[in-house]
Amino acid sequence: MLRGHSGTVEGVAFSPDGDWVASAGKDSTVRLWRTRAGGEPVTFEDFGTSVESVTFTSDAQHLATSHGDGSVRLLRCDACGPIQQWL
Secondary structure, eight states, X not given: OOOOOSSOEEEEEEOTXXXXXXXXXXXXXXXXXXXXXXXXXXXXXXXXXXXEEEEEOTTSSEEEEEETTSOEEEEEOGGGSOHHHHO
């Protein structure tokens, strides 16, 4: 079980390689979890509105998010590279 959001989780997505899972929350955050290593998530915040959905690009270098204010954002995800290079 992954814990961290302070409100409802609106969506989840696995990275193309299965190393990461991203979650979108009503608490205005996106959390990025390592599927194999565990530990604390990487958190993207300060959107100012709820995050309704999240998905990875095919190269897993960016996250696309949709928000409660109608916006869509593209986030660079440096942490989304190969896990062995990130640790």
